[in-house]
Amino acid sequence: MYVIKNLMEELVQKYYEKINDELGVCKCEKCKADVMALALNRLPPRYCVTEDGKMFVKLKELEIQFEVDIIAALAAAAYVVKNNVRHEERDCSDEM
Template identity: 90%
Template sequence: MYVVKNLMEEVVQKYYEKIIDELDVCKCEKCKADVMALALNRLPPRYCVTEEGKMYVKLKELEIQFEIDIIAALAAAAYIVKNNMRHEERDCKNEM
């Protein structure tokens, strides 16, 4: 059985974890999901079914522009979430 997977989700998650402290945004699961969803909507999907497709995405990750695009999308998404939080600050256990 073949599984279609958007590898961009894994890549965005990886970069989110790397730069979360620099994003100056709430770290709760709700805000994290909002930031990641907004960032993914700004980035092109990288769907694959095969190992060759997965390797293509891994190679693409080595390109500087690819990294810049992901960080820019995460920063823009974090700005939006920070200024439009969908929960009360007191409800957030992992505040900034």
């Protein structure tokens, strides 16, 4: 059985973890999920089925523009989430 995977999800999570301190967003799981979902909606999906497809996406990740696009999408999403927090302050156990 083949599994279809959107590798953009892995890449967005990877870059989110790298720059999350600079984003200035609450670090709770709800805000993290909101930022990542909004960013993914701004980016083209990168689906693959084979290992060759996965390797192609990983190589593409090395291109500077690809990295810039992901970081820009995360920054735009973080701005939206910061200005439209969807949880009560008491629900957020993590400090900024």
